[in-house]
Amino acid sequence: MGHNTPRDTSPLVSVLTIDTMNPNVKNVEYAVRGPIVQRAVQIEKELREGMKKPFTEVIKANIGDAHAMGQQPITFFRQVLALCSYPELLKDNMFPEDAKSRARRILQACGGSSLGAYSASQGIDCVRQDVARYIERRDGGVPCDPDNVYLTSGASDGIVTMLKLLVCGEGASKTGVMISIPQYPLYSAALAELGAVQVNYYLNEEKCWSMDLSELERSLAEARKHCNPKVLCIINPGNPTGQVQSRQCIEDVIRFAAKEHLFLMADEVYQDNVYAEGCQFHSFKKVLFELGPQYSNTVELVSFHSTSKCYMGECGFRGGYMEVINMDPEVKAQLIKLVSVRLCPAVPGQALMDMVVNSPQPGEPSYTTFMKERTATLSLLAEKAKLTEEMLNTVPGITCNPVQGAMYSFPNISLPQKAIKEAKALGQAPDMFYCMKMLEETGICLVPGSGFGQKDGTYHFRMTILPPTDKLKLLLAKVKEFHQKFTRQYS
Amino acid sequence: MGHNTPRDTSPLVSVLTIDTMNPNVKNVEYAVRGPIVQRAVQIEKELREGMKKPFTEVIKANIGDAHAMGQQPITFFRQVLALCSYPELLKDNMFPEDAKSRARRILQACGGSSLGAYSASQGIDCVRQDVARYIERRDGGVPCDPDNVYLTSGASDGIVTMLKLLVCGEGASKTGVMISIPQYPLYSAALAELGAVQVNYYLNEEKCWSMDLSELERSLAEARKHCNPKVLCIINPGNPTGQVQSRQCIEDVIRFAAKEHLFLMADEVYQDNVYAEGCQFHSFKKVLFELGPQYSNTVELVSFHSTSKCYMGECGFRGGYMEVINMDPEVKAQLIKLVSVRLCPAVPGQALMDMVVNSPQPGEPSYTTFMKERTATLSLLAEKAKLTEEMLNTVPGITCNPVQGAMYSFPNISLPQKAIKEAKALGQAPDMFYCMKMLEETGICLVPGSGFGQKDGTYHFRMTILPPTDKLKLLLAKVKEFHQKFTRQYS
Structure with missing residues (x-):
């Protein structure tokens, strides 16, 4: 007998057990x-x-x-989603014109005018264009190329995809990824799954969970003894810690990344969730460009956003995008190949992402509501x-x-x-x-x-x-x- | 200078290049x-x-x-999706009662009655129950436990997740995964990404792309010389080859898997796409149970389905499910942990999956259409x-x-x-x-x-x-x- 014959009464040994699994x-x-x-x-x-x-x-x-x-969904978003799901409703008079025109625009960009068609793997073209314009407005005119925008299934998907590209090596040359402690456990989970080295830097609880340059330096020096730290992740506004990093702090982090040759990953999904007086959201990209071409032409940065947080809270749709800056063109081709294996992010989530970045404007019927x-x-x-x-x-x-x-x-x-x-x-x-x-x-x-x-x-x-x-x-x-x-x- | 200072005019060396990437x-x-x-x-x-x-x-x-x-979407599905997206429409008289009741049932199962809430990571409870009943009907009463059903983002997501659990080891003990040649390239792509060994078995083109037992044996014996083959993947009906495997063939494959201690992965996303006279879809699960407890209590099987194919063709929603059979309970706990890192599959896709497995019944207003x-x-x-x-x-x-x-x-x-x-x-x-x-x-x-x-x-x-x-x-x-x-x- 042995393991080459089926067992009937003897206790089972499965192929996949806790001892034989990954x-x-x-x-x-x-x-x-x-x-x-x-x-x-x-x-x-x-x-x-x-x-x-x-x-x-x-x-x-x-x-x-x-x-x-x-929390209630935004009426306009849901109207457009209903129109996109069942375009017969476009004939109905119950929906405002701006909702209808948004829905028509999205449907025209879909294969067969249907949310049921696959989109391009990087995301629907017109949605990426709308994302790019949103980023430009947000960042006071810093240019954004839609080719640098990738739609994702929530921010998690983008973060895991980027880490997947970045992680390699064995032993002392294994990729190290610096993450804040406390962190959002998606990061540690993704690093464990990829077999990368988690490099901890501690946020300063005494100073309202701010980032200390000296702590980044300590953490990096320590890590260099046993791995190859290549990536620095920041969550701002912070999860789980709720802080909003100052402009100065972001500038320091960018200079540090440039000096130490680190790839920056900025998790900015809470960009509209800023409450405290005197606090303001500064995107890493904007600060990077304000530091001048010495930085903006060299520092590699990816920023993540999502439909799940802010005032939308539409977690279930798994909408999101990432923008990559200064990414090597050969790597971009690899990234496109990698995301194409999963075909595309869910199209309703892409449509929702579009509404977030292309929301009702003054003068449109839905603006006031x-x-x-x-x-x-x-x-x-x-x-x-x-x-x-x-x-x-x-x-x-x-x-x-x-x-x-x-x-x-x-x-x-x-x-x-x-x-x-x-x-x-x-x-x-x-x-x-x-x-x-x-x-x-x-x-x-x-x-x-x-x-x-x-x-x-x-x-x-x-x-x-x-x-x-x-x-x-x-x-x-x-x-x-x-x-x-x-x-x-x-x- | 060197790599620890930012470069301004010199040619760039990025952190992430084709040479340093994964x-x-x-x-x-x-x-x-x-x-x-x-x-x-x-x-x-x-x-x-x-x-x-x-x-x-x-x-x-x-x-x-x-x-x-x-191809046109199924009207009923899209009506329910519109109702779920914008529940105000439930007050409207333009939708049939069965569409409204499906929408109410799904919304009741969602946090805050909203598609925008995260679902359980394994998928919405009532959807998994509906999937289980669908599988039981399809398989002539073979029981299905909703706890064995996991909703996924299309079938691709499920396939990659399962391979992720199964792959481990290095060198000669590295996991080998048997896939048909020709194959759907998601398999080879996922195996490459995971660093697993792809083990090819050839379909018999002369016999309408059927599976030959002797070829499976040849392929396995060959693979055992250099890796640890643990998994056998089958696509039925076949992609890209369009064949429908006979019941006899499926029985042979199951006996082979049992004898050789292989984990079976059955990609059955085309289960409604059977056209040729004399051909019929036989699910691996049904055949497994018909072979008796010696097989049905031991052989580990996972089967994948999706909203993207069949008569629905709703690729953009990324809906899908997998059913696992005879999976070790400790591994199931690990699987639930693993899928929870990505929070949940997109909820509109889950809702759509529910309609596919819980479609209009005789007597309901939408049945005829x-x-x-x-x-x-x-x-x-x-x-x-x-x-x-x-x-x-x-x-x-x-x-x-x-x-x-x-x-x-x-x-x-x-x-x-x-x-x-x-x-x-x-x-x-x-x-x-x-x-x-x-x-x-x-x-x-x-x-x-x-x-x-x-x-x-x-x-x-x-x-x-x-x-x-x-x-x-x-x-x-x-x-x-x-x-x-x-x-x-x-x-």
Whole structure:
């Protein structure tokens, strides 16, 4: 017998087991949908089945999923999507003319005038042109070539694709990728999957999660001892940390990348999510060009955007784009080949991306409603950012930096030694232990800081600011109560 | 100076160049959107700019892109998509009740009742349940657990994800993956990217591209000398070869996989595209279960489906699912973790997948129209399959197997020695040389057989049967004329 005959009664040995599978995949971790979230789904099921709990509902503050938290879609976007999906509606009088003309323009650019045709792998031409014009407006006229724009399935797809191009080598010549700590775990997950070296640089929590040049230098020097660091990733506005980097900081980072010969990846999906007074979004591209041709002609940069965040919050459509700057033309040809294997990003997401970059203009029938909806959403987010910071800072043992932008607070939590010890005995990160307890006792689902990385000996959680104001207040009150109880219990 | 300072006037050395990029990505090839298609796009541009050509239009018969070739979407599907996109339309009287109830059901399963919320990474629960019921109906009652169903972004996404799990090892223990030759180049591209060993088995062109057990055995024995073959991929109905495998053949393949301890991957995206008399689609799963528990409890199988083909042709939505059978539970947990990094497949594509597996039923208001549209599309495809085979076989030097299913013909073409020599002098595959010449002279865009793999010394092209009948006739007449002229020219 042996492994060449089918087994009928003997215990099975599968071809694909935890021992025979791709070890890089095994090394992947993704806390935003990790064990806490799986337990939350289970608890929801238990509640539906009538199990008694000290709460009646799970509040998921673990993920930046705006519509799931009650944020309303932009009417204009959805009208155009309906028109594109079912063009019979173009004959109807219920839709405004600007929605119809946007839909016609997109359909004309689709094969057979259908969202159901494949697009070019790089994305629909006219959408890329609209993206380029949007970037030019955003950056005060810095030129953007549509050939440098690639539509993607959300920003994640673009980030993974770029890392895939960049990673190579073995041993000491293996590609190192510098990422911030705390980071958004897509980065660490993609690096694990690709077998690249994750090079950590720490954000400065004392200075509102800013980037320190000296820390970048330390991290790079350290990494050069054992790998080949080639890439520097920045998330601005920050996820999970909610900071908005200053223009000076961005300038420093670009000079550093130029000096150290690093490829820059700027994750700028929260570019419209800036709340704090005195803060402003500066795109890496704009700053790069303002530094002059010595930089703008040489530094390699890719910037990512998405339909999932900002005032749109359309995560489910998986729309996004990336712009590459100073990319070697031979590599661009390789990039086009690589993306063509997957044929194209979903076309409805491309259409949505187009509306984001080509939204109603003054004088168009939908302009007033669009602006009202956009402003209301962003104002509400700004209010909730403030509220979250303020309420968390009233809790003894919790310290929260201002939520300057993005959609998250990432407060520092003091945990009693006894709790830390108990967590470690269970083989759990102390903040995982804390968050799991909070979930079981209050129904609030947060992500422990250990899922994003943090300085040794510090503990955090990430909480979105997305729940409706009333629910957010309730949630913050419950967090306060839980934290106080937890502290008492383990002191 | 050196590489640690920015360069201003000296020639640039980029961080990312063709020499420093990921070598696996460099090895990727994808003919379906390769150089021929890029040249076709260029020619279209030249035509628009008024350049004179011996033709007025490029006919793209290179890719299975039904809507781009004029196939109409199914009305019911698009109505539901419009309703889901803009739920205000639910108040309108213009939509049939069954479309509204499908839309309500999908929206209820979405976070915040919005397509814009992330879904569970494995896909929306109720969609997976509908997929499971569809599979049970299709397979005559063989049970399907929704937990084994994963929604994907088209079938490509599922195939790449599964290969990612399966590939590991180095040198002689590196995973080998058996794929048919000719193959759909997603497979070779994914294997190149993952650095796996591609193990070729040849389909039998003389027997209408069937699978020979002896050839599988030869291929496997050969591969075992230098790698660790673990996976056997089958495309049925066949792409690019259009065959429909017999039940006996599928049974043989399953017994072979069981005996040789191979993981089966069945690409069944053309399951509704069966045209030839006497041919029938048999799912691998159904045959597996009919072989009895000795097989159905042990053989690991994953089957892929998509919204892109069959009578739907909705490629742009990137909808799809895979069902895994006998997958180790620990590996399933790893699979869920892996797909969660990309958050979720685009939700409109999931909604569309739901309609495909939960289409209008007898008695529902949309049933008659739905069936009429579905039948018309499939009948027309059957007609065009027959037409293509017959017309190609009238050309001396072209031999075409029956197009039993899928959407392609893959005829054998005789090329004169002089043409083969000239192609080789240009460093081109002879059938690439032939197809490129055809494109320049006639505007017809086909994919050379070398892009899919073929027996040494044989030449083919892949041509879709999708153009509208009139255009298809014209195209086939032009192919005939071109082939005769080419043969004369190089004889």
